[in-house]
Amino acid sequence: SSVPTPIRATLFPGDGIGPEIAESVKQVFKAADVPIEWEEHYVGDQIDPRTQSFLTWESLESVRQNRVGLKGPMATPIGKGHRSLNLTLRKELNLYANVRPCYSLPGYKTRYDDVNLITIRENTEGEYSGLEHQVVRGVVESLKIITRQASLRVAEYAFYYAKTHGRERVSAIHKANIMQKTDGLFLKCCREVADKYPEIKYEEVVIDNCCMMLVKNPALFDVLVMPNLYGDIISDLCAGLIGGLGLTPSLNIGEGGIALAEAVHGSAPDIAGKNLANPTALLLSAVTMLHHLDLHDKADQIHNAILDTIAEGKYRTADLGGHSSTTDFTKAICDHL
Amino acid sequence: SSVPTPIRATLFPGDGIGPEIAESVKQVFKAADVPIEWEEHYVGDQIDPRTQSFLTWESLESVRQNRVGLKGPMATPIGKGHRSLNLTLRKELNLYANVRPCYSLPGYKTRYDDVNLITIRENTEGEYSGLEHQVVRGVVESLKIITRQASLRVAEYAFYYAKTHGRERVSAIHKANIMQKTDGLFLKCCREVADKYPEIKYEEVVIDNCCMMLVKNPALFDVLVMPNLYGDIISDLCAGLIGGLGLTPSLNIGEGGIALAEAVHGSAPDIAGKNLANPTALLLSAVTMLHHLDLHDKADQIHNAILDTIAEGKYRTADLGGHSSTTDFTKAICDHL
Numbered sequence: 001s002s003v004p005t006p007i008r009a010t011l012f013p014g015d016g017i018g019p020e021i022a023e024s025v026k027q028v029f030k031a032a033d034v035p036i037e038w039e040e041h042y043v044g045d046q047i048d049p050r051t052q053s054f055l056t057w058e059s060l061e062s063v064r065q066n067r068v069g070l071k072g073p074m075a076t077p078i079g080k081g082h083r084s085l086n087l088t089l090r091k092e093l094n095l096y097a098n099v100r101p102c103y104s105l106p107g108y109k110t111r112y113d114d115v116n117l118i119t120i121r122e123n124t125e126g127e128y129s130g131l132e133h134q135v136v137r138g139v140v141e142s143l144k145i146i147t148r149q150a151s152l153r154v155a156e157y158a159f160y161y162a163k164t165h166g167r168e169r170v171s172a173i174h175k176a177n178i179m180q181k182t183d184g185l186f187l188k189c190c191r192e193v194a195d196k197y198p199e200i201k202y203e204e205v206v207i208d209n210c211c212m213m214l215v216k217n218p219a220l221f222d223v224l225v226m227p228n229l230y231g232d233i234i235s236d237l238c239a240g241l242i243g244g245l246g247l248t249p250s251l252n253i254g255e256g257g258i259a260l261a262e263a264v265h266g267s268a269p270d271i272a273g274k275n276l277a278n279p280t281a282l283l284l285s286a287v288t289m290l291h292h293l294d295l296h297d298k299a300d301q302i303h304n305a306i307l308d309t310i311a312e313g314k315y316r317t318a319d320l321g322g323h324s325s326t327t328d329f330t331k332a333i334c335d336h337l
Numbered sequence: 338s339s340v341p342t343p344i345r346a347t348l349f350p351g352d353g354i355g356p357e358i359a360e361s362v363k364q365v366f367k368a369a370d371v372p373i374e375w376e377e378h379y380v381g382d383q384i385d386p387r388t389q390s391f392l393t394w395e396s397l398e399s400v401r402q403n404r405v406g407l408k409g410p411m412a413t414p415i416g417k418g419h420r421s422l423n424l425t426l427r428k429e430l431n432l433y434a435n436v437r438p439c440y441s442l443p444g445y446k447t448r449y450d451d452v453n454l455i456t457i458r459e460n461t462e463g464e465y466s467g468l469e470h471q472v473v474r475g476v477v478e479s480l481k482i483i484t485r486q487a488s489l490r491v492a493e494y495a496f497y498y499a500k501t502h503g504r505e506r507v508s509a510i511h512k513a514n515i516m517q518k519t520d521g522l523f524l525k526c527c528r529e530v531a532d533k534y535p536e537i538k539y540e541e542v543v544i545d546n547c548c549m550m551l552v553k554n555p556a557l558f559d560v561l562v563m564p565n566l567y568g569d570i571i572s573d574l575c576a577g578l579i580g581g582l583g584l585t586p587s588l589n590i591g592e593g594g595i596a597l598a599e600a601v602h603g604s605a606p607d608i609a610g611k612n613l614a615n616p617t618a619l620l621l622s623a624v625t626m627l628h629h630l631d632l633h634d635k636a637d638q639i640h641n642a643i644l645d646t647i648a649e650g651k652y653r654t655a656d657l658g659g660h661s662s663t664t665d666f667t668k669a670i671c672d673h674l
């Protein structure tokens with residue numbers, strides 16, 4: 001049989017616990033014989049003038065060429081004259097949709113059972129415009145920008161996702177009762193796309209009410225699509241339902257078919273280098289990356305091994321109430337493959 | 338013994354179920370011998386040019402003169418050329434702080450026990466500026482405005498509230514990592530006020546993380562203070578933890594010592610006039626109004642009667658899983674007095 005040509009994927013181990021959890025992904029991929037060849041890039045220690053950030057142009061070029069990547073946590077160093085690393089990636093790679101699946105992990109109990117939600121967040125504009133100024137002393141303004149182009153693009157993605165993943169409903173989350181023009185435009189775009197998908201149910205839910213309903217009964221929702229800041233808030237709320245950001249995968253979709261999977265939790269500098277970090281979020285993100293590459297069998301194998309290991313409960317990291325090291329937990333997953 | 342002079346308070350029964358739940362408050366106040374004389378005002382059927390809304394100038398004058406009021410749900414009629422009723426009240430009466438206590442009701446089980454949170458929301462500016470415009474076709478902007486004056490005012494209120502209510506900690510909720518100037522100014526003001534209250538702990542929490550933590554463990558928080566939209570979102574999330582907006586009181590604080598208590602749930606037109614509505618949120622709001630008037634004994638009596646009735650479980654409205662009418666539930670509360 002012929003040896004398959006490996007797929008090149010960019011890997012940003014990131015800061016803090018990043019290198020340890022990235023190592024875990026590499027181990028598990030090796031054990032599962034995933035035909036991926038990693039191209040590693042680190043966050044630089046100097047500002048690259050071409051990106052205005054500590055991320056080098058070459059590292060971004062790597063994702064643009066490979067069209068697929070995996071990213072650990074990146075802490076933006078404090079100081080002036082440079083952009084946040086996460087925002088630089090989103091802007092430079094035009095990562096317009098952030099997809100966060102959020103489902104209960106068998107065997108890991110929280111207050112909620114059978115959560116199964118997908119949040120799809122517009123990732124490039126809205127409250128994240130970076131446009132702020134002081135009008136007079138003591139009065140500052142910030143501009144939220146909503147465009148038809150970005151709203152249509154993320155709405156298209158949400159419905160496409162719902163359809164291709166057998167989902168029944170898309171809920172557009174908004175505050176158009178207050179922001180009639182901006183959120184109103186977002187809703188208008190969602191409605192236009194909804195019309196093209198008659199088989200998918202469509203509804204609109206005001207963000208405050210959505211948060212209340214999510215907390216009372218998450219089963220009321222299926223796929224949620226929303227502007228940037230609401231997505232930031234709601235995806236974290238959803239993560240909380242099933243145990244936190246240490247357990248939720250994330251996939252960013254960019255123009256030209258780019259996909260950058262990422263663990264959205266922090267870099268946890270307090271436990272960095274101590275072999276204590278939980279690699280689950282990065283592993284599950286890597287699984288979404290494999291699905292994106294149509295490597296569904298490998299994705300399912302690894303996914304099941306992660307879930308089985310957590311469900312079994314013998315090897316768990318401290319954040320899940322266990323005593324395992326990162327490497328022991330990783331080894332247990334490999335053994336489950 | 339001398340008959341106490343009654344205190345005049347404005348009452349806006351509101352729309353939908355409003356009149357029924359307002360009637361419930363009147364009954365309970367009468368049964369408890371509360372020295373309050375209601376001055377009722379209804380939402381008009383014409384736009385009053387002096388308020389640009391269906392709320393008449395006279396009704397607002399009534400609150401300004403009495404300095405205290407209670408408000409049922411008001412549904413803003415759809416159409417153009419007028420302002421939302423809720424927003425008109427906030428603007429015209431300068432209701433700068435919205436206080437929402439959120440605590441578990443004994444005997445009414447949710448996924449969360451012993452919730453005891455106070456959200457304090459800036460109520461006049463931020464994303465609610467109403468300033469939006471289209472830049473070019475397909476590109477719309479909305480202005481968020483944060484001022485030093487409004488931020489200091491709500492921060493002062495939050496710390497004053499914490500101190501006078503024996504609370505230990507104030508958490509300022511923000512997204513200053515993205516909106517450095519606007520949310521940054523809000524935080525700066527909170528810090529200035531915090532410095533004057535060394536006995537109250539102070540912390541700053543990013544909104545996305547706050548939502549995740551609230552869902553995982555609400556006991557991590559005590560008093561939360563935040564800009565307008567975050568307050569809208571987080572106060573509803575908190576309400577969800579204990580069962581929903583039908584159970585949470587709300588008090589708006591305005592300049593000149595004005596206090597307008599309100600039920601923040603909707604007007605539920607589907608069950609209006611059917612004697613099915615749950616008056617709890619309006620009753621608990623009326624209780625906060627009594628505390629504001631220093632009628633603490635009456636407040637406590639009524640509060641206990643409401644909680645006892647719900648805890649007993651014999652008389653509950655349909656939204657709480659019971660079969661009682663509004664009037665039977667109200668009568669049960671009166672009997673508990």
Ligand SMILES: CC(C)[C@H](C(=O)O)[C@@H](O)C(=O)O
Nearest residue numbers: 084086087232264514515545
């Ligand atoms: C770190 C921060 C800038 C970022 C955001 O606000 O988008 C984070 O919360 C996220 O969700 O990825």
Ligand SMILES: CC(C)[C@H](C(=O)O)[C@@H](O)C(=O)O
Nearest residue numbers: 177178208421423424569601
């Ligand atoms: C009805 C709506 C305008 C209002 C708001 O957004 O403030 C409501 O959600 C509230 O919290 O009182």
